[in-house]
Amino acid sequence: MERIPPGQIVTERFPILTYGEEPRVAPEAWRLEVGGLVEExxxxxxxxxxxxxxxxxTRDFHCVTRWSRLDVTWRGVRVKDLLERARPKxxxxxxxxxxxxxxxxxxxxEDLLREDVLLAHTLFGKPLPPERGGPVRLLVPHLYAWKSAKWVRAIELLDHLELGFWERMGYHWRGDPWREERFQEGPIPAASLRFRSKKT
Incomplete structure (x- = not known):
């Protein structure tokens, strides 16, 4: 099975890319909120x-800037387990x-509910360092790495697609590396993703 998405180059290095200042959050000060359209x-x-x-x-890690690092080992909690606790509406x-x-x-x-999507606190057997998003980051290994938000503090469920920081700057709304969804070239399907009741 092919492991390298189109347009990617494998590296043994693990570059650190951050826009803006790097937050410093002590583990004892870290909090995660799960809310929005949830019952609990x-x-x-x-x-x-x-x-x-x-x-x-252990998963491969693909950056939209065209590098891939293979066999990265993480430890954390499945986001699926947290969302099941929250009971999405x-x-x-x-x-x-x-x-x-x-x-x-x-x-x-549906992307967050995959079995290999984690809130990760450990990288290669060591606590996740601040420059890599510690104490806790999101890991979404089947999408480009900008979706794996560092220093995560909240997951807010919505009935529509609301673009994040890089998506508003022109990055693709989903970011599938196998489809090379690097930048948004067509209409963003916000209307089609908005919830519609079964009565309409």
């Missing part, structure tokens, strides 16, 4: 996150992920 909104501390069932997985179709420092990115709910 809640918040987690870092200690509470570590007390949940943990998953370790039927009209929820997408999410806006918020980070410390003001960064945001959008994701479809």
């Amino acid at each position: 909104p809640f918040a987690l501390t870092y200690a509470e996150l570590l007390a949940l069932p943990q998953v370790e997985l 039927p009209e929820a179709v997408a999410a806006l992920v918020h980070a410390y420092g003001g960064y945001t990115t959008n994701l479809l709910l």
Whole structure:
């Protein structure tokens, strides 16, 4: 099976790309809020996150700037487990992920519910360093890396697609590396993603 998406170059390095200032959030100060269109909104501390069932997985990591790092090992908590606890409302179709420092990115709910999407706190067996998004970042390995928001602080479920920071700058609304969805070239399907009740 082919591992390298089109247009990507494999590197042994692991570049760090950050727009703006790098937030510094101590683990004891970190909080995650899960809310929006959910039945049971809640918040987690870092200690509470570590007390949940943990998953370790190894995945390839693809940056929109055309480099790929293979076999990156992460440890964290499945976002699917957190969303099941929150109980998304039927009209929820997408999410806006918020980070410390003001960064945001959008994701479809179906992408967040994949088994290998994590809130990661460990990289290669060590606590996630601040420059890589520590203490906790999102990991969405099947999409370009800008979707894996660093310093994540909230997941907000919505009934429509609301573009995040890079998406408003012209990056693709989804970011599938196998389709080379780097930049938005056609209309953004916001209207088609807005929830419609079964009665309409």
